[in-house]
Each structure stands twice: as structure tokens, then as C-alpha cells.
Amino acid sequence: MASSDGGSSAPKEVPGSYGLPLVGAVRDRLDFYYFQGQDKYFESRVERYGSTVVRVNVPPGPFMARDPRVVAVLDAKSFPVLFDMDKVEKKDLFTGTYMPSTSLTGGYRVCSYLDPSEPTHTKVKQLLFSLLLSRKDDVIPTFRSNFSALLATVESELAKAGKAEFNKLNDVTSFDFIGEAYFGVRPSATDLGKGGPTKAAKWLIWQLHPLVTLGLPMVLEEPLLHTFHLPPFLVKGDYKALYKYFSTAAKQALDTAEGLGLSREEACHNLLFATTFNSYGGLKVLFPGLLANVASAGEKLHEKLVDEIRGAVAEAGGKVTLAAVEKMELAKSVVWESLRLDPPVKFQYGHAKKDLQIESHDAVFQVKKGEMLFGYQPCATRDPRVFGATAKEFVPDRFVGEEGSKLLQYVYWSNGRETENPSVDNKQCPGKNFVVLVGRLFLVELFLRYDTFTAEVGTELLGTSVVFTGVTKATSGPGS
Ligand code: HEM
Numbered sequence: 348m349a350s351s352d353g354g355s356s357a358p359k360e361v362p363g364s365y366g367l368p369l370v371g372a373v374r375d376r377l378d379f380y381y382f383q384g385q386d387k388y389f390e391s392r393v394e395r396y397g398s399t400v401v402r403v404n405v406p407p408g409p410f411m412a413r414d415p416r417v418v419a420v421l422d423a424k425s426f427p428v429l430f431d432m433d434k435v436e437k438k439d440l441f442t443g444t445y446m447p448s449t450s451l452t453g454g455y456r457v458c459s460y461l462d463p464s465e466p467t468h469t470k471v472k473q474l475l476f477s478l479l480l481s482r483k484d485d486v487i488p489t490f491r492s493n494f495s496a497l498l499a500t501v502e503s504e505l506a507k508a509g510k511a512e513f514n515k516l517n518d519v520t521s522f523d524f525i526g527e528a529y530f531g532v533r534p535s536a537t538d539l540g541k542g543g544p545t546k547a548a549k550w551l552i553w554q555l556h557p558l559v560t561l562g563l564p565m566v567l568e569e570p571l572l573h574t575f576h577l578p579p580f581l582v583k584g585d586y587k588a589l590y591k592y593f594s595t596a597a598k599q600a601l602d603t604a605e606g607l608g609l610s611r612e613e614a615c616h617n618l619l620f621a622t623t624f625n626s627y628g629g630l631k632v633l634f635p636g637l638l639a640n641v642a643s644a645g646e647k648l649h650e651k652l653v654d655e656i657r658g659a660v661a662e663a664g665g666k667v668t669l670a671a672v673e674k675m676e677l678a679k680s681v682v683w684e685s686l687r688l689d690p691p692v693k694f695q696y697g698h699a700k701k702d703l704q705i706e707s708h709d710a711v712f713q714v715k716k717g718e719m720l721f722g723y724q725p726c727a728t729r730d731p732r733v734f735g736a737t738a739k740e741f742v743p744d745r746f747v748g749e750e751g752s753k754l755l756q757y758v759y760w761s762n763g764r765e766t767e768n769p770s771v772d773n774k775q776c777p778g779k780n781f782v783v784l785v786g787r788l789f790l791v792e793l794f795l796r797y798d799t800f801t802a803e804v805g806t807e808l809l810g811t812s813v814v815f816t817g818v819t820k821a822t823s824g825p826g827s
Contacts, residue, residue, distance in 0.1 A: 357711070358704050358711045358712060358713040359710050359711065359712050359713070360712070360713065361398075361400055361401065361402050361418050361712045361713070361714065362396040362397075362398050362401055362402065363392065363396055363398075363401035363402030363403055363419075364402065365402060365403075365404055365415075365416045366404070369409055371404060372404045372408035372409055372415045373408060373409060375388075375403065375404040375405075375406075375408070375415075376404070376406045376407065376408045376415075376573060377565070377569075379405075379406050380406070380560045380565075380568070380573070381560075381565050385693070385723070385725075386725060388403075389403070389419065389421055389723045389726055390726070392419075393421055393726070398707065398709070398710065399420070399421045399422035399425060399707045399708065399709070399726070400418065400419070400420055400421065400422075400425050400705055400707045400710075400712045401418075401419050401421065402416065402417070402418055402419070403417060403419050403721075404416060404417070405417050405419075405443060405444060405694075405721055406557065406558060406573065407444070407445055407557035407558065407573050407574075408444075408573075409574070410574055410575065411445040411557050411573075411574065411575065411576060412443070412444035412445040412557075413444070414444060414719070415444055416719065417444070417696070417718075417719045417720065417721035418705075418712075418714055418718055418719070418720050418721065419720075419721045419722070419723060420705060420707075420720060420721070420722045420727070421722070421723055421726035421727065422707050422708055422726065422727055422730050422732065423727045423728070423730035423732065423733045423757050424706060424707055424708050424730075424732075425705050425706060425707045425727075426722045426724070426727035426759060427759070427764065428697075428703070428705050428720060429695045429696070429697045429720060429722050429762070430759075430762065430763050430764070430767075430773065430774075430775070432463055432772065432773055432774070433700070434697075434699065434700055434701070434703055435697025435698060435699060435700060435720060436462050436464075436697065436698045436700050437461075437462045437463070437696075437697055437698075437774045438460070438461070438462040438465070438698070439456065439460050440460075440696040440697065440698070440719075441459040441460050441696075442554065442555070442557075442558070443558070443694055443696050443721070444696070444719065445557055446460065447553065447554040447576070448576060448579050450579040451550065451553055451554060451579050451582065451586065452616050452619075452620055453586075453590070453612070453613075453615075453616035453619075455613050455616045455617070457471070457616060457617050457620040457621075458471040458472060458475070458617055458620070458621065459620065459624070459625065462774075463771065463772050463773060463774065467609070467613070468771065469771040470604075470607045470608055470609050471609065471614070471617045471621075472769075472770075472771045472777055473607055473771055474600065474603060474604050474607055474609065474614060474617070474618075475621055475777045475778075476769075476777055477603055478529060478600050478603070478618075479529075479777070479778070479780075479781055481599075481603075482528060482529055482531075485527075485528055485531065486528050486781070486784065486785070486788075487667055487668070487669065487672075487788065489524060489527045489528045490524060490528070490785060490788045490789075490792070491667060491788070491792065493520050493523055493524040493527065494520060494524070494788070494789065494792045495792060495796070496520070497516050497517070497520040498792065498793070498796055498818075500516055501513070501516065501815050501818065502818065504815075505815060505816075505817065505818065509816070510803075510814050510815060510816050511814065511815040512812075512813075512814050512815075513634075513635060513638060513802070513812075513813040513814065513815060514631075514635050514807060514812050514813065517630070517631065517634050517635060518544045518548070518631060519535075519541070519544050521544075521627060521630040521631060521634065522534060522535075522543050522544040522547060522627055523535050523543075524630075525622055525626045525627055525630065526543075526592070526596065526622070529597075529600075529618075529622060529626075530593075530596040530597050530599075530600065531596075532592075532595075532596035534592050534596075537592055537595070537596065538588075538591065538592070539588055539589070539591070539592045542588070543589070543592070544627075546585035546586075546588055546589055547585075547589060547623045547627055548631075549582055549585050550582050550585055550586055550589070550623065551623075551624060551628055552577075553577050553579065553581075553582045554624070555809075556572045556573075556577055557572065557573055557576075558694075559572070559808055559809065560572070561808060586619075589619055589623060590615065590616070590619055593615050593618050593619045593622070594611075594615050597615065597618050600614070600618060601614055601615060601618075604618075621777075621778075625776070625778060626778060626781075628809075629691055629692070629778065629782065630785070631809060631810075632691035632809050632810040632811075633685075633686075633691050633782065633785075633786065634786075634789055635807075635810060635811045635812060635813050636685055636689045636691065636810055636811045637681075637682065637685045637786055637789060637790075638789075638793075638802065638813045639802070639804040639811045639813050640681075640684070640685045640688065640689070640741045641681065641685075641790070641793075642800065642801065642802035642804060642813065643741065643804060644741060644743055646799045648681075648743050649794065649797075649798065649799040649800070650798075650799070651677055651743075652677060652678060652681070652790060652794045653794045653798060653821075655675050655676070655677050655678060656675055656678060656790065656791050656794045656795060657794070657795065657821075657823070659671040659672070659674040659675050660791070660795065662674075667788070667791055667795075669784075672784070672787050672788065672791065675787060675790075675791070676747050676748075677743065677744055677747060678787045678790045678791070679746070679783070679787055680743060680744050680745060680746040680747045680751065681743045681790060682783055682786035682787055682790070683745075683746045683755065683758055683765065683783070684741060684742060684743060684745050684746065685741070685786070686758060686760040686782075686783075686786070687728045687729075687734075687745075687757075687758045687760070688725075688728070688729065688739075688740075688741055689725075689810070689811070690724040690725060690728060690759065690760040691760065691810065692724070692760070692762075693723060693724050693725060694721065694722070694723065694724070695721070695722045695724065695762055696719060696720065696721050696722075697719075697720045698717060698718070698719055698720070699714050699715065699716055699717060699718045699719075699720060700716065701716050702714070702715055702716050703716075705720075708732050722759075724759055724760070727757075727759060728757065728758060728759055728760070730757070733754070733757045734754070734757070746758075761775050761776040761778075761779040761782070762774055762775050762776055763775030763776070763779075794821075795821065796818075796820070796821055797818045797819055797820060797821060798819045798820070798821055798822055799818075799819045800815060800817060800818040800819065801815075801816045801817045801818075802814060802815050802816055803816055
């Protein structure tokens with residue numbers, strides 16, 4: 348199914364239009380943010396040109412991006428061209444057609460902006476693999492202590508106010524959880540105090556503001572967020588405080604880094620980025636999205652998860668072990684399905700390394716060396732030609748069983764197929780297994796503790812917002 352250099356039919360020109368210089372890009376940016384919204388923006392262009400590979404402008408456009416023009420790959424078949432390191436170069440395009448100032452990352456181009464052909468990419472990715480491996484036995488206990496405390500707070504807020512906002516609690520808990528899981532030191536127990544998540548969120552906004560809307564009137568957001576970069580000096584103090592935590596808490600990882608040929612300083616900026624941007628930024632979106640899907644699926648799914656999770660834990664002598672978690676097939680499918688339906692990182696980019704042909708379901712297209720390729724992931728992972736009539740629905744057991752597992756190759760959230768693995772030679776997320784594990788641990792914690800729960804689901808800056816409105820405490824099994 349992957350795109351190839353060849354194809355049976357003659358290659359076509361990619362259809363689409365960029366409009367007039369400057370005006371076209373600004374007009375499209377307004378469509379993207381205000382008049383159509385992301386999904387409609389791409390879906391309407393697929394419809395207009397009768398093609399899932401189209402030429403479009405992507406935000407932010409003027410004056411932050413030199414060139415907003417891309418070739419968008421918008422189905423499950425054409426999208427994986429972005430994973431092929433022989434075909435695309437991934438230098439300086441983690442955030443797309445603009446790049447945040449390196450003064451936000453200590454003057455370094457951190458791993459996410461490096462192409463695998465750059466030697467530092469190999470060293471940093473190796474460092475992250477060895478960090479995750481060295482801490483693997485700490486993940487489950489650390490997750491459980493942090494997230495059981497979160498649920499205890501949910502219960503006390505429900506008792507007091509009849510509702511509990513999950514996102515706020517998740518931000519505080521995920522930040523501490525990751526710090527403790529990776530380095531054995533809770534950030535809130537250091538000089539950073541309780542300010543870590545806010546400092547981190549501010550620093551994230553400084554890098555992502557060109558791509559978001561805060562829901563403010565267009566006349567304010569356009570000049571403030573989408574036209575010029577926010578000045579890095581305004582977030583310098585926050586970054587310095589975060590850096591201090593990493594330079595002391597991550598001593599052991601920094602020793603490993605030196606052994607791999609990295610300076611402590613470059614390694615520390617990279618650890619800060621991988622922990623705060625990649626991991627914390629990821630969990631900020633992952634858990635609310637997963638919780639929302641599970642809440643909306645209702646009591647029937649909750650009952651099935653309760654049975655599976657409590658059964659596996661009881662079999663493991665009442666302990667949450669990795670082996671027990673591996674037996675939870677439905678829970679794993681639920682996590683994958685949530686990542687498929689709502690991939691937390693929706694945009695991927697790559698420059699064509701050479702003249703290429705890209706194959707969609709219907710045609711083969713010619714692309715020139717140097718052109719920017721872009722994937723809007725939801726269009727690919729909700730492709731009805733692969734996932735059928737229910738492609739846009741949350742189907743909890745979609746990936747269960749032999750038939751279900753055949754669909755995993757079309758799950759792309761990690762910037763690679765779910766059936767493939769990250770390595771120093773590709774740009775697939777090194778946190779892939781960690782993310783699917785913590786997703787399952789989140790369900791384990793929830794359904795050891797509750798038979799069912801209710802929540803209200805909405806939207807917020809980076810994704811979904813969830814407010815718990817009620818929980819029913821466990822009546823049987825290891826959680827009661
Ligand atoms: C790369 C998603 C968690 C570290 C990526 C990419 C995606 C992604 C889509 C590729 C970006 C691109 O090049 O276009 C996610 C999501 C996460 C998550 C959705 C959580 C829900 C993590 C975690 C780590 C991590 C826990 C911790 C190690 C990285 C790094 C890269 C990366 C370092 C760059 C890889 C490279 O340069 O080869 N991630 N990630 N991510 N991710 Fe994750």
C-alpha cells in the first residue's frame with residue numbers, strides 16, 4: 348500500500364491552487380482557522396479537485412513562513428510517503444513551514460528538527476532510547492501513584508462541586524509523572540515547585556502560536572498570533588527555571604549522553620525538549636482525547652473494560668504488571684482507536700529529496716525535488732477506503748483479533764506505521780511504546796477504581812476538554 352516511485356497509470360500533475368501570492372495564503376489561513384476549520388479546510392479541497400493529493404496553502408503563511416505552498420497527501424495510501432527517508436528530508440520542519448527561534452531551545456536545533464542524516468540525530472535518539480529502557484520498571488508504579496492521586500482529587504472535587512475539570516488536573520499530574528518516570532525526581536518537589544506545568548505551557552505557546560487559535564476575535568488573533576513570532580525574551584526566565592530542573596534531576600542521563608559523544612549542554616536542552624514538548628505536550632492531548640472517547644462510548648464499554656482489566660489483574664495476583672497489561676486486548680484496541688480517530692499530532696511535513704511519484708487510491712502524481720509534502724493525519728487515519736463506513740466513528744474493538752490487527756498498519760500517530768518501530772534511521776516517535784503503555788495504564792487506573800463514570804466533553808486550545816460529572820466506585824474485583 349505504500350507510495351512508490353512507480354505505478355501502472357501515467358503520472359498526473361497534482362491538482363489544486365495556491366491563489367494569488369500573499370492574498371491567497373492569507374485568505375486560506377482565515378478559512379483554516381475561522382471560516383471552515385481544519386477538517387473542512389482539507390475535506391472541501393479534496394472534494395473540489397476530486398483528488399486526495401492536492402496543492403494547498405497551509406498556515407501560518409505570511410509573514411512567518413517563507414512559503415506556505417504544499418502538496419497535501421490526504422488518504423491512507425499516499426500519506427506514508429512521509430515516512431520514507433529515501434524520499435523525504437525532515438530538516439527543520441517539525442512545526443511545518445515556519446521554525447521557531449532556536450533561542451527557545453538554548454541555541455540548539457533539537458532532535459525533532461534534525462534529519463536522520465545528521466549525526467546528532469542518531470546520538471540524541473539513542474540517548475532517549477536508553478533513557479526509556481533504563482526507566483522501564485519505574486513506569487507502572489510511578490504512573491499508578493500519580494494518577495491514583497489525580498482520581499482521588501477528582502472524587503473530592505465531585506463531592507464539593509459536582510464536577511471536576513480533568514485537563515487542569517492532568518496537566519499538573521502528567522508533568523510530575525513524566526519527570527518522576529524519566530529521572531526519578533518529581534519536578535514539584537524541586538525549586539521549580541508547582542510552577543512547572545504553567546512555565547512549560549507558556550514555552551509551548553511560544554513555539555506553537557502560529558498554528559493555534561485561542562478562540563479570540565479574528566482581528567486580535569491575526570496580528571498577535573499568526574503574523575509575527577512572539578519575542579523569545581519574554582519566556583527566557585521560564586525556560587531557565589525548567590533547564591535548572593533538568594540539569595540537576597537528569598544527571599545520570601547526562602552522563603550517558605557524554606558517553607554517546609554529546610555535550611552535557613546540548614543533551615540537557617534535548618532532554619528538556621523531549622520531556623516538555625514531546626512527552627508533556629503529547630500527554631496533555633492524549634489523555635483528554637482518550638477519556639472523552641471512553642466517556643462518550645458509555646456504560647457498555649465500561650463494563651467490558653472492567654471485566655477485562657480486573658480479570659487480568661486478578662490473574663496476576665492482584666498486581667498491575669506489564670504481563671497483565673499485555674493481556675488486555677480490548678484496552679489496547681481502545682488506545683489505538685483513540686490515537687487513530689484523534690491523532691494528537693495532526694500535521695506532518697517533508698521536503699521531496701528528488702523528483703517523486705506519489706500514489707493515492709486513484710492515481711499517481713508527479714512531484715518535483717524540493718517541494719514540501721504535507722499530511723493532515725486525520726484524513727489518512729479516517730480513510731473510509733481502509734476503515735469502511737465507520738471510519739469517522741469510535742469503534743472500541745476495531746483492532747481486536749487477527750482481522751483487527753491487520754488494520755494496525757494504517758495507524759500513523761507516531762509518524763510511522765503502528766506495525767513498525769522507531770529507530771535512529773527514521774523519524775518515528777521514540778516514545779511510541781511508552782505512549783501506548785501509559786494509555787492502557789490510564790484505562791487500568793480508571794476501571795480498577797470505577798465501574799463507570801460520566802463526563803462532559805468540549806474543545807480547548809490543543810484538543811479536547813473533559814469535565815467529570817460523576818463516578819461509580821468499583822463494586823467488585825481488585826479495585827474495590
Ligand atoms: C517525534 C507524536 C510522545 C519524543 C514524534 C512525531 C510525532 C510524535 C507525530 C514525528 C514528528 C515529525 O517529525 O513530523 C507523539 C505523540 C505523543 C508523543 C502523539 C504522545 C501522545 C513522545 C514521548 C517522547 C517523544 C513520550 C519521549 C521520548 C519524540 C522525539 C521525536 C518525536 C524525540 C523526534 C524523533 C526523531 O527525530 O527521530 N512524536 N509523540 N514523543 N517524539 Fe513523539
